[in-house]
Amino acid sequence: MQRPGVLRVGDRVIFAGGAHTVVAITGTVIRLLSTAGQTTVVALGYLLAAEDFELVGAAPAPKVDPLGLLETLPEKVVKAARTWERHLIEVVTGVAPDAPEGALPRREYDPATQSLAARQRAKAAELTAAGTKTSVRTVERMRQRYREQGLWGLVDTRYARTVKPAGNVDARVVAAAAAVVEAQTATSTGTKSRAIRQLRQVLDDEHGPGAVEMPSRATCYRLLEALSAGKYTFGAATTRRQTANKPPRPYAPTTASRPGEQVQMDSTPLDIMAVMDDGVIGRAELVLAIDIATRTICAGVLRPFGAKAVDAALLLARVTVPEPMRPGWDAALAMSASRIPHQRLVSMDTRMALAAAKPVIVPDTVVIDHGKVFLSEVFLRAATTLGISVQPAHQQTPTDKAIVERTFESINTLFCQHVAGYTGRDVTRRGSDVAERAVWSLPDLQELFDEWVIAGWQSRPHDGLRHPFTPDQAASPNDAYAALVAAAGYVPVALTGADYIELLPADWRAIGDSGIQIDYRTYNCAELRPFVRKNSGVSSRAGRWEVHYDPYDVSRIWVRNHHQGGWITVPWTHHNVVGQPFADFTWRASRKIAAQRGLDDTNEMAVAVILAALLRRADEGPGSGRVLARTRTAQAMGNHLPLELNTAALVASAEPEPPANPQPVLADTEPEQDEPPVLVGEVVPFALFDPFADDLEAGR
Template structure:
């Protein structure tokens, strides 16, 4: 039970209460049984006892300290061995025998606790090891307080600040100036030093805060700017500053449809539109988190509409029909999926491809106008689907669908004619290849590739 001031009230403690001294006999829930110095016993509520004006814990033994066994495992083997060796010496000074001595072993004369005092035994150990008496006595004291951990070389566990001995006010000023560099053009460390000095002198006065040498100033700035790209790419610096401050938590789902992530991107493949103009196709996909299945994919010219996103939801909840020219191995009857049971549920499964029908419970979207439109939201409400919006500029909230786009570009698009790739001209523009696909042709080819990949994965 915790008493006022952070002390712990335990049976056996003496407290000052009601003008006298009382000993705590027992604790039961919120009640405290007290025995006065004269032998009279009473029971009071702990809240009443601790709220008394004259209450104080007058006599209590210190709480036992747990030896940090886990920290010993983090030390190098040589450090642990040295601590264990010192333990043998300290125990021999205290008891006359080293730990683990056989029964009947006689203590050496210089360590005999009957004929030698503690100081004499400690001096004998100091002479044996070639150290000072103070060293041995210090080891005894630390072993009594901390156990084996007290015998560890403290230089190995000493914590050091990355900022060294720099003044805390100077460190705060450096951090502030580095934060201010996020949205400005990349400069040099000398510019940061000048701004830090001016900031410190304006806030505390000239000469009040001690300033380090220029080389130490450089080391301090390097230590505080690690990983921030303060003196590197401005784009990378701003992207890192926009990352969420909380710990990154991976997305988990235990069953199909529990969470489905939806997003759109431009494919690196040129297509011919109905008007004869060439452009890149816009791909919208839905990925199930639990099974990593691409539930549906829709290709449209640049500028996907809200109705296209709604169509994606509709295609997710119906079987994918086989199309002329597709291999028979893509049929659901040829896969490991329970075709007979599914056929009894929906007759359309007879001519369906081997794509699972996954009805989503929740879809994760970003702030794109297509997904936050009334048309898409109403479609989700009609199907009983919850909508979860990702945080702004936080792609990790839907990392699975983001990674899937990269896989499609790598494993599918780069093997097609019309692939634009990453080639750039001197002006920084993409080298556009000749378009040979229409949107329907590329859509059918993509669906066949996705089904083949799903079938191969399920049969492996």
Template structure:
């Protein structure tokens, strides 16, 4: 391969002086005009600043490597023609055809010059019916010398063809804008799109100014412009693709359990039976740990997930999942890949725990739904020391892992549950409600068991051992591997912590009790607090009243004087003996209003509420759904009556529970995961 060569006799510029090269090796001897000489390393000479070759033999440019990939993309006839020319050029250049032993007459380099061989080749090709001049042969020889076989290719076939053909660029731009506008429109046809483009071109450039393509050409143009955009497919997929951010995708990385947890809610493709027999779809909220892909906690609710549900989801993450009656012992943490014996020394709560890791989140990624940006949820995260990271608006890729997990749940769990609806109405079977047999509580129970028996032990393609990349790990195995390095610190929660997570209203304690949304709460324990100032000047002396939106039969008042909490029942709870939610109360008030009554009359509302809950099956479908949602939304706290005065003496000693101290995790003593 010929290239730039430094030879004896060449004149060069070095150190701002002219020199003549007299010898070349690892070192170069240089002589100037006065006869003075010096020896310089060749590598130092060539890399020095200001070095320049002033004169010397012309050096040919090094040939380029042939683009083999482009050659494979050419038509077979074009490559065949180039290879035929290669034989002719090689014979002109060397005097021998490929594979020949002796030169043919007129091509012997010993008796002919290069120009004579070019003339002979042109004459030969012309006589064979391919009119060719010596200039053409020379030009092809030089191109072959510089580019190889690629230089002999007919480059009319290498020019990239326009995907839009000869369509006017103004029409292409209008079509591109119209296709982008389809993201928020209902799915239409190409004929509608063609009419929109035609109207846009006429409005912008005038009638008859821009030539419009034929219908078939326009269809080919649309196919080229709409690739991968689902312009004429699913509207939901099209909107999702339109929200995809531009630029390269980056992988979400977490190196320890709890470092990053993604939380989201989605309608589950399963119908559940409510207490009165009404069937409806439920909603699933999960917290997914990015590092281990563990479903840390999950809550199944009717289509009315509240901020308190999201807050209690955090609380469920921090406590072990207890083994339940009927579960196989294989689902216990003691029989899992999790290092149970070592963790049990640190957290005694894990003794009868199921095989679900207890992960304390450091940061949670949420969307901007009102459930997750509510004061209740943000306050809960602040109390638990968790950073809240809201996703960017209309950017589902910010929490792509939990979004993808929902798809896996539909495939691995939902489609096997009686009452499966399919991802859309077009996939729904006939009379799904008739085959719906599980209640909301039972769906929750089934999902919790599936998480332990299916998800946590199933190998996940996103989990790989860094030392054995070919090994795919399950969430429990990944947790066992990471907890050895990251450590484990238990965060115990007591009953009062759950009360702290409930939403709060600030109210005064009057002589007749506490008024909350036209309900009155009262009991004898409020006697020391009636008409008293709470001492919280920021709230004008009002008291903090916490309530459960799914059970309004009682509230909890924080006693800022003596400390602790006061449980206060609703005064008319005996008229509506079943627990009821806030949306049930609003529905009862609406019934009273429709009957011409006073929607602030507690007795009338309580009577309507009792009829709504006990005879919901006889009312309109909307009222049945309201009652069913009430029945299927279990309270987060045990149903206890208002506290009665204690019969024991204040001096009477009470037996205290044993306090179990928590330890500190020692990574060096951790047993390896199996």
């Protein structure tokens, strides 16, 4: 046994493919002189770490015993190896390691008088005389193994044998079995007997029928079990595909140092059965955007299953505008009651005064998958308009947007399972009465989700968020935003309502005497009257006017005022019959029902009556008038429109038409200061028309 080698001035080393002489050592810097006379200065650490470094003429470095591996062996095996170590040390040095200090070598093992070969013969004779038959060749072999491997080289090889996953099976059979296991990734899960039949077929196709002998059936089962370990080849197909999609390279966490540096977007079916606008029970699809730095859910839009390109574009628009407080929400959900720097934001944008406790984050980069909705021209044009960089993830690599994928799982456990109509994540966890429990309409479910994001998600500590000054405590998204905004030194300005309208789908229409016609719906208002039958001035569109609309709320449109600038909010003329927002696909479904009943599907009033009945059936789920009223009011607010447009829309929808001859109410007492005087109109002695009546024949 010897200590590690020492590097001194004058030693010769092998470095960078050539021989060098050490001529000087200064601190950790070594000066080398090559055989060609060239001088090289190199750091000591770099020299010792070089792959071809070698100290010429030095004794081999001692082997450090693998203590971890030795602990896995039986005690008797380790004891036998240490006994061999004692004998070999006596052969090499002449003195056993357990000899007392100052002891002299025995005569037959004295290196001064006996050669190494003689000492090895003496040790072999001693062991044989002690009852362990040992040859000189055995002693020599054990000494060489001890020099090369240390104590591990003296271990009985039967106990140190490495495991062979495939055993002693023919290499051709192993290669074919690996190919069969790999081919099961995208197919439906089968049994091992099917895989054995496919293995036989692969061997016959590659090497000829019967050319390769198949192992026994039990061996084939063990081989398939070993090759499919961790691949779920004979388990759940979804788990197998997810495992196969994992990248082979090491995982690296996605990080961001400021809000909006990276926002991940994706869509997934929500595990809740909802009542759609046409009254049919179905699953909604959630299109989500989450900020990486703060884990803020920037926006989440619920749509009927099968998201379209306009959904992704609208999501991008919602990300960049404030989330307003809704009627019925607790005051604790307001931004002024949170840790977000509310006063600073209000000084920059007055809309923040009535905003909910969720920050507005304008993305620098959005990471998307290769879905059609995100790679569409509509979405990419909207991102270009906002100056947002779009970064597609690698195909079949969910780890590129792991945070939004993990957020979907959190939404299922923290929100979905507590909502009536929860389906479970798969059919094995689904109840038998899910359809009967589905009571929430899609607008109601959207409001519930928005309220949960503000009340639950944004104020809930996340293990992935840590403040630099308090790394032992998890932070909430709102806390992380407040800290990172201060660190970044700037606050992005949210888009205005006019910018939000610009991101909506556009069409070009003429303004007639009755207003603007879109899919047999008429839109008209007093502000539109001065432009009837007038040219917009856009010659490339034949004088038509630019119209923007929300496909999921076609109860109103916005017309660009090409003459004076700005936008004109134009409501649907029959909106008072329906009384709540509706989508364009719901309108088309109503027209289809009208045609099936023999009605004129171009008759706007007839279709409006059917549409009102459809929306009423969709709203009958929760059975709570308060929830329905709150949802309708919130939908009518137009969350992201300019203040002046919001006010006009609310006044038009909330205030009834004044009666022709109003009569004041006479009372004995003065009305309270908080309540305005109530005006009562004349009583009309006719039955009121109910558009929600089940008998729709009255609407013909």
